[in-house]
Amino acid sequence: MATPTPGAGDAFAEAAAEAVQTSVMAIRLVLAIADAVRRQQQKMAGKEEELPDAEKSAAEASGEVKRLLPSTFSAALLEGADWPQLAQQLMALRSAGVDLETILPRVGEIAVTVRDQVVANAERVAREGTDGWAKALRETLPAGPVREAILSSPAWPEMAATMAKLDERGVDVRAILASAHEEGVGVDRAVAKVLAAAEVPTTSRDAKLSYGPMTTGLDIPKDLDLGDRERALRQLAISPSENQRFTRMVREAMPGREREADLIVAARQWPLVAARMADMEGRGAPVAEHLARLSKDTSWEQGPRSQMGRRLVQAANDALRKSVGEPVGSGPRVNTAAARSTSSSVGPIKAAAKGAAPATPGVAAHREAGPAVKGGKTR
Incomplete structure (x- = not known):
């Protein structure tokens, strides 16, 4: 030796x-x-x-x-x-x-x-x-x-x-x-x-109302609380500095329209928009390029002034979800209330389909939204 x-x-x-x-x-x-x-x-x-x-x-x-x-x-x-x-x-x-x-x-x-x-x-x-x-x-x-x-x-x-x-x-x-x-x-x-508490949290009202295009593909907790912004960001794993950076990105994407940009950030659903941006960054998608479409396609200006904030949030979500070449606001709209009423799901999170490997370990992504309801008899 x-x-x-x-x-x-x-x-x-x-x-x-x-x-x-x-x-x-x-x-x-x-x-x-x-x-x-x-x-x-x-x-x-x-x-x-x-x-x-x-x-x-x-x-x-x-x-x-x-x-x-x-x-x-x-x-x-x-x-x-x-x-x-x-x-x-x-x-x-x-x-x-x-x-x-x-x-x-x-x-x-x-x-x-x-x-x-x-x-x-x-x-x-x-x-x-x-x-x-x-x-x-x-x-x-x-x-x-x-x-x-x-x-x-x-x-x-x-x-x-x-x-x-x-x-x-x-x-x-x-x-x-x-x-x-x-x-x-x-x-x-x-x-x-x-503590004699339920082991599985009841699906919150915010989680139910967010079900649809705002959360498709995102990892949303069943007890989502958009009424407490600090907690909502924490639930979605958005750090304070990330939140500030995403806020800055929205404002930079809408030069000369600072008031409209602030309406997006001030909206109750802002944490979901921020979560969408974080998810895109994690996949290497050009977030700033998607957001820039908010200044190019201003169809969100049409409608009552009192609902401007709501339209801006929807436009921001559309800009982030759709490919860069696809116009914002195009395509069929999904009636999320109807989708919820006919869905067999008890919450916004569903297990990944068998045979499909998750993108990251331990993450249960929100299932994709179903197709729009076709015309015909309705109840």
Whole structure:
């Protein structure tokens, strides 16, 4: 056997230690997401609980962690400066109805995968800020309580920073997010059960009314709340800076018509327009080129002044959905009220057809709108 070169053992030990620390970082991220879901569920029920006593939690949680996680990871967690806070999160999850004997072993499996990725992959530098990871969430996780809980959590900036560090070390962060989403769904259901809340949210009025051309192809949560703009943008994974940029793009597309551009942005359905723009950007479509048609085709000017905002939103959506060469407002119009009344769907989100692979993992896109109702007998 060849004699190791001087320092080779130290380098190997360093790499192994880094792999363990990165795995522990991933464990913290998954548990932070689980705790964010717990907080969100309890907050919505008006029963958010404070974290339990740190000292007592540390004593109780240490045994669970040692028993349910590989010793390498449990030792690193217990030695960490943030262990008391992590122990509080674990005990709060248990108190809320989450089975630690189920979630911790699965978190351990995620940590093992991360460790192996760090060892196998050369370190690379790919720094992304919070906005980049908000986009990754939109593309990786389906709209719903888990994604909203992450983006609304006070710990979101820290989570985004953790994702960036994991990514720099060669870890497949999207795979971790997909796994964390499954755990988050379990946490959401467990906490909901304890709070005697429904596991599946009732389809909101906004989600029902938005069904049709405004949401075709988009990932819309069943409890969409357009009455709370900040929350609606969060539900659709549109970050504040993205919202500002999309607002600026609309204004730049309508030079000399700032008032009309502001009517689009001020409209109740603006978050859906912004979501359409984000979806197009994710597919590499020329958003600005589509929006420019609002100045070229001004058919939205025709009609009562009081309904200008509504017509502008429809025109913006048409401009974004249709090919650049196709005139805005052309083609048959769909009576969405009639479509809803005859649809067997219970909400705006339908599972993808069998045999068709989704564009991104974990995303359930809004099904395509059906054809316009032909003439004939009506009820």
